[in-house]
Amino acid sequence: MKRVMGLGLLVGVVVGLVFGLTNGVWAGVVGGVGYGLGVAVVLRHVWGSPAMSRLGAKQRKRVRRALRSGMPMDDPKLAPALIDYGKAILAAPIAPKAISAVLGLVLVGMVAAAVFGLIDVDRGVTYGLPFLGIALVAELVFMPFSHRQRDRVARSVRKTEALRGP
Structure with a gap:
């Protein structure tokens, strides 16, 4: 639960900062709180597995280690x-490859908007977009790791189900 709240807080602060720089203080506050809560709610379902909540810290660590390594x-x-x-991790409603494609298009649009903002000397565009661009580049860099990790999680689930039998 600490990770969910920490990540929600981080997303809220970053989005609030970007919105505040581009659209004003109130947009930053409302956008930051909205996005932060949204991330916390969505990730709580993934990271808040009921079966995991019944385990001790060492047992949860063993389960996470097996999932990350792809072992049963x-x-x-x-x-x-x-x-x-x-299965909770793999039940993401949108495929990671689709997310990568959309984020790539958004990044191209942001670069174009930043260039036009520099040409027109629009402070909001030139100040806010670089922060969001850095976040998108980081996301695009780490997305391939996410694909491989999902493959390892799926392999671990398959092997564990095969060991348990019908």
């Missing part, structure tokens, strides 16, 4: 938690 969970007590948590 041979402990029958932890196998249901791994399967539940892995």
